[in-house]
Amino acid sequence: MERRAFYRNPVLPWLLIGPQLLLVLVFFYWPTSQALYWAFTLEQPWGGGNSWVWLDNFIAIFRDREYWATVVRSAFYAMCTTGLSMAVALFLACFVDRSLKGTKLFQSVYVWPYAIAAPAAGVAFRFIFAPQSGIIGSINQIWPGIWDPSTNGVHALAMIIICHAWLGIGYNFIFFLAALQMIPRSITEAGAMDGARPLRRMFDLQLPLIAPTVFFLLIMNLISSFTDSFGLIDTMTEGGPVGSTEVMVYRLFIDGFRGLDYSGAAAQSIVLMLLVIALTFVQFKWVEKRVHYN
Amino acid sequence: MTRTRLLSAASTIAVLALATAPAMAQTKFEFWYGLSGDLSERVQDMCRGFNESQADYEIVCVSQENYDNTLQNTIAAYRANKQPTVTQIFDAGTLDLMLSGAYMPIRELMESNGYEIDWDNYLSGIASYFSTSTGEMLSLPFNNSTAVIYYNTDALAKVGFEGTPKTWEEVETVARAMKDAGYECPIAFDPSGAWQWFEQFSAIHNQPIATKGNGFGGLDAEMVVSQGKFVDQLTWIKKMYDEGIIVHKSKDAGETANDAFVNGKCQITSSSVADHGTFGKQAAEGVHWANAMLPIWEGTERTNSLVGGASLWTLKGKSEEEYKGAAAFFNYLAQPEQAQTWSTITGYVPVTMAGFEAMKANGFYDEAPYKGRELAVESLTFTPPTENSRGIRLGNYASIRQEMVKTMQDVLFNNAPVLESLQAFDAKGNEILRRFEQTYKGAQLP
Numbered sequence: 001m002e003r004r005a006f007y008r009n010p011v012l013p014w015l016l017i018g019p020q021l022l023l024v025l026v027f028f029y030w031p032t033s034q035a036l037y038w039a040f041t042l043e044q045p046w047g048g049g050n051s052w053v054w055l056d057n058f059i060a061i062f063r064d065r066e067y068w069a070t071v072v073r074s075a076f077y078a079m080c081t082t083g084l085s086m087a088v089a090l091f092l093a094c095f096v097d098r099s100l101k102g103t104k105l106f107q108s109v110y111v112w113p114y115a116i117a118a119p120a121a122g123v124a125f126r127f128i129f130a131p132q133s134g135i136i137g138s139i140n141q142i143w144p145g146i147w148d149p150s151t152n153g154v155h156a157l158a159m160i161i162i163c164h165a166w167l168g169i170g171y172n173f174i175f176f177l178a179a180l181q182m183i184p185r186s187i188t189e190a191g192a193m194d195g196a197r198p199l200r201r202m203f204d205l206q207l208p209l210i211a212p213t214v215f216f217l218l219i220m221n222l223i224s225s226f227t228d229s230f231g232l233i234d235t236m237t238e239g240g241p242v243g244s245t246e247v248m249v250y251r252l253f254i255d256g257f258r259g260l261d262y263s264g265a266a267a268q269s270i271v272l273m274l275l276v277i278a279l280t281f282v283q284f285k286w287v288e289k290r291v292h293y294n
Numbered sequence: 295m296t297r298t299r300l301l302s303a304a305s306t307i308a309v310l311a312l313a314t315a316p317a318m319a320q321t322k323f324e325f326w327y328g329l330s331g332d333l334s335e336r337v338q339d340m341c342r343g344f345n346e347s348q349a350d351y352e353i354v355c356v357s358q359e360n361y362d363n364t365l366q367n368t369i370a371a372y373r374a375n376k377q378p379t380v381t382q383i384f385d386a387g388t389l390d391l392m393l394s395g396a397y398m399p400i401r402e403l404m405e406s407n408g409y410e411i412d413w414d415n416y417l418s419g420i421a422s423y424f425s426t427s428t429g430e431m432l433s434l435p436f437n438n439s440t441a442v443i444y445y446n447t448d449a450l451a452k453v454g455f456e457g458t459p460k461t462w463e464e465v466e467t468v469a470r471a472m473k474d475a476g477y478e479c480p481i482a483f484d485p486s487g488a489w490q491w492f493e494q495f496s497a498i499h500n501q502p503i504a505t506k507g508n509g510f511g512g513l514d515a516e517m518v519v520s521q522g523k524f525v526d527q528l529t530w531i532k533k534m535y536d537e538g539i540i541v542h543k544s545k546d547a548g549e550t551a552n553d554a555f556v557n558g559k560c561q562i563t564s565s566s567v568a569d570h571g572t573f574g575k576q577a578a579e580g581v582h583w584a585n586a587m588l589p590i591w592e593g594t595e596r597t598n599s600l601v602g603g604a605s606l607w608t609l610k611g612k613s614e615e616e617y618k619g620a621a622a623f624f625n626y627l628a629q630p631e632q633a634q635t636w637s638t639i640t641g642y643v644p645v646t647m648a649g650f651e652a653m654k655a656n657g658f659y660d661e662a663p664y665k666g667r668e669l670a671v672e673s674l675t676f677t678p679p680t681e682n683s684r685g686i687r688l689g690n691y692a693s694i695r696q697e698m699v700k701t702m703q704d705v706l707f708n709n710a711p712v713l714e715s716l717q718a719f720d721a722k723g724n725e726i727l728r729r730f731e732q733t734y735k736g737a738q739l740p
Contacts, residue, residue: 042733046394047373051735060729130548137548150546151707237546242703257366259693260390261729 032273038266045260057267066243067251067268074226074247077161081229082221085165086214089172094202096173097180107177114170118231125163126236149237153244156237160245163232164225172217179213180206219283223276248272320352323616324378325623328364328604329437330357336639344626351619361387361604362692368609372396377609379616380623382436384604385423385685386692389509391607392432393737398608398617399432400624407621411628415646419674420601423685426740427510433605434624435645437636439568440599440674441490442585442666449477449561458586462530465562465589469539472561479541481534482551482560485702486544488695490564490588491531492524492702493600497683498588498673499523500597504727509687512739513731517694517723520716523591529712532705542706556581564588566602567670571641574663585666587673597683599673603642634658643670687739689730694723 007013039057041050061067092110096103113121131137131148139147149156183206191201207214230249233239239246239254246254249272256265327337334357341355358364361384371377383391391397404411413421413431420435443465445458453471455464469480483491496503501522506515519525534540543551543560554560556573558581570585577583590596608620626632633649636642638658644650650671653659659668677683688694701719704710 042729042735044394044733045369045390046396047369048394048396053732126546127548130546132543133548148547150544150548151542151703153708156546240546240700240703241707242700254696255693258362258696259690259726260365260369260387261690261693263733264729 035266035269038263039270041263043262043266045262050263053263057263058271061264061267061271069243070246070248070251073157073244074249077157077164077229077247078222078225080161081164081168081225082218084161085168085221086172086217088165089169090176092169093173093176093180094198094206096177098198110173111170113167114174116167118167118228119235121163121167122232122235125159125232129159129236149241151241153241156241156245160229160232160236163236164229167232168221168224172221175213175217176210179210183209215283219280222279226272226276226279248275320350321613321615321619322352322354323380323612323619325353325355325380325382325606326358326364326368326378327355327382328358328361328384329382330359333437333640336636340627340632340636343632344623347626348622351622353619353623372609372611375611377611379608379612379620381607381609382604383433383607385602386695388424388433388605389687389689389691392426392740393734396610397432398610399430400434400606400608401431403608403617403621404624407618409621409625411625412648415648417601417643417645417647417650417671417674419598419679419683420643420645422679423601424605430740432740433607434627435601436604436606436627437568437640437642438601438603438605438645439566439642440601440670441494441564441588442567442570442670442673443562443564443588444555444573444583444585446555446558446561447582447584448580449475449480458584459589460586461592462589463592466530466534466539469534469562473537473539477561479543479554479560480562481540482543482554482563483531483535483540484542484544484551485706486699487551487564488698488702489602490566492698493686493695494588495527496522496524497598497600498590498596498676499594500680500682502682503686504688504723507681507684509689509727510681510684510739513689513727513734513737515688515727517720517727519723520713520720523594525713525716528702528705528716531702532712535706555583567643567667568603568641570667570670571639571663585669587669587676596676597680598676598678600683600685601674638664641667643667643674688723688727689734690726693726697722697726 038050040052040054042053042057043050089110092106096106096110126134128134129136129147129149131140131150137147147155149159187205187209188201191205196204226247227249229247230253233245233247233250234253237245239250248268252265252268252272255261255268325341327334329337337355337357341353345352356378358367361382364382365384365387368377368381368383377396401411401413416431416435419440420438421429421431424433424435425431443458449472450458450468452475453468455468455471459465459468465481472480485491493503495501496519501524502508502518504515504517506512509515531540535542541554541560543549543554549557549559551560551563552565552569552573555563556576557578567585573583587596588599606624608617612620627636628646630649630652633644633646634653637644637649637653644653650668654668658664659666679685697719701710701715705712705715
């Protein structure tokens with residue numbers, strides 16, 4: 001039977017969650033309701049007034065082919081960054097878990113990238129990847145024109161994806177390592193005695209056992225790639241060249257803050273929010289059923 | 295224990311308040327601006343100068359780093375009723391503010407506070423950009439410039455060209471000769487410079503960007519770029535780019551066009567005359583350069599170029615006293631010696647005819663490092679402003695400008711066909727304009 005603790009005083013719990021509720025109210029529900037209102041109106045930037053336009057803003061963005069291109073690009077971006085970042089993190093975590101030489105050092109070193117703010121990393125990477133002067137750019141001296149994110153959209157998108165994945169590795173790594181270390185040694189040892197090589201042990205034993213962590217990280221990474229790409233894109237490419245690194249969140253910023261189209265941006269942010277909510281919902285409802293907790 | 299501590303804290307605050315009380319007699323007001331680095335320091339000097347020149351007002355000058363931030367922060371502050379008295383808004387943000395009704399017209403402000411300003415004295419191209427269609431100035435021109443072209447004179451000498459090229463034909467000839475002479479980058483080009491490569495080109499060739507006199511005639515203007523000379527110009531740029539005569543230089547590429555020029559890597563670049571001072575300071579050892587008015591195509595007549603930069607707006611919702619302070623500050627800026635100092639240290643053009651004449655008479659423009667800056671004024675006043683060179687009054691113009699940057703990138707990097715790309719640009723621009731028109735339904739241009 002489940003045991004529950006409860007408060008006799010009906011006011012106390014509210015008092016305890018009060019500060020948190022207030023924060024969520026001020027920093028989430030209030031701005032969201034404001035955005036929702038703007039999404040259905042045409043708002044004058046200087047606040048001179050607005051007019052109710054029903055679904056016009058949504059129709060306008062859904063009719064825009066460029067908007068759909070940013071949606072597809074965002075999805076692609078989310079899959080690539082998540083896949084890349086988690087794969088590398090898992091790979092590293094497996095090695096650290098095996099207690100090879102220098103494990104203690106790597107354990108802390110691999111987490112560092114997570115502590116770097118995205119814009120700071122963006123500036124650093126811009127210099128590293130710069131085609132005419134950066135470190136990576138120096139391959140242009142051997143094969144001229146092979147790397148140019150400033151004119152080639154594919155290169156630019158790849159560059160942002162790599163940077164985003166790199167930033168997330170530390171976070172993923174720590175979770176993977178913790179999960180791997182939770183697995184009783186006896187299980188892996190038993191596998192080893194039965195003759196399973198490390199790779200086989202990883203796929204057949206460790207991965208299924210850390211599935212809840214993989215699931216958790218998958219959601220966190222996908223959401224982060226939809227919303228946190230802003231800092232990198234803004235410092236590295238500003239959405240260019242020819243809009244090839246414009247993902248949903250960056251397009252929203254450009255339209256709203258550069259173009260002063262507050263209503264169009266509000267509609268886009270509602271769409272983005274619904275997308276993230278739907279994603280989380282689907283994953284919890286559908287994917288979670290296939291994940292075995294213990 | 296706690297109580298005594300609180301008491302002592304309270305009394306400390308009271309004492310502090312008393313001590314600072316005399317300063318309160320002054321009216322304090324805020325001025326937000328969008329310049330950073332060296333230019334920001336110069337603005338702070340100016341504010342200090344104003345505060346020391348009189349005892350009634352104290353101006354607090356706050357840098358918002360760049361024009362975009364200044365506009366966004368001013369809007370946010372205005373909506374929260376916490377706006378500064380004076381703010382600096384860049385050219386592309388002018389129309390939004392004009393329609394908002396959130397400002398106090400500069401003329402009204404100065405007249406009601408008893409300052410006499412000779413409004414006809416402002417350079418015509420500058421005045422028209424910040425005035426209503428009937429010619430009433432709404433904001434005070436502050437840091438204004440226009441685009442010019444910069445040449446490396448050693449490279450010109452090496453290919454045997456005397457003076458500076460005046461037409462695009464001549465530019466092409468010298469650039470080709472430079473390429474043949476072994477220069478890797480004859481012309482530096484950054485597509486994000488839509489202002490100098492596209493807008494200024496249209497102005498000096500008297501080409502419309504949109505109908506209704508680039509939007510001065512009403513919010514229902516339509517884009518017409520794909521029907522004008524810019525089609526040929528972009529075709530030419532693309533051809534030069536493919537031949538390696540125009541080279542892409544930008545922040546993303548690792549070196550901006552300006553940096554490539556001052557380092558002597560690129561021999562020709564186009565930029566604001568406001569960079570004249572910076573070039574002088576940054577030019578590498580042995581790099582000699584000169585500037586000229588933007589070239590035109592042979593067989594076309596030159597019209598005046600467009601003004602760039604920003605102007606000072608006075609916002610509504612402040613007290614009488616603060617407006618008095620703002621008027622005093624504007625009056626201080628308009629003093630000839632102030633105007634001259636500002637223009638000297640920055641490279642921005644003097645905004646009044648009197649200021650320009652005085653500087654010319656003083657021999658200011660005769661010698662390096664200021665020689666060449668007079669060409670900007672000449673370019674701005676080359677002809678009286680026409681329908682197409684008066685300015686650009688299009689809604690959300692910053693977005694349209696961004697679309698042009700994308701269009702030029704698409705043509706250069708992805709080989710998109712020029713005419714179709716510009717037609718798509720016009721269509722996109724019209725969408726932005728119609729949306730703007732709908733947002734300000736029923737509004738009349740002032």
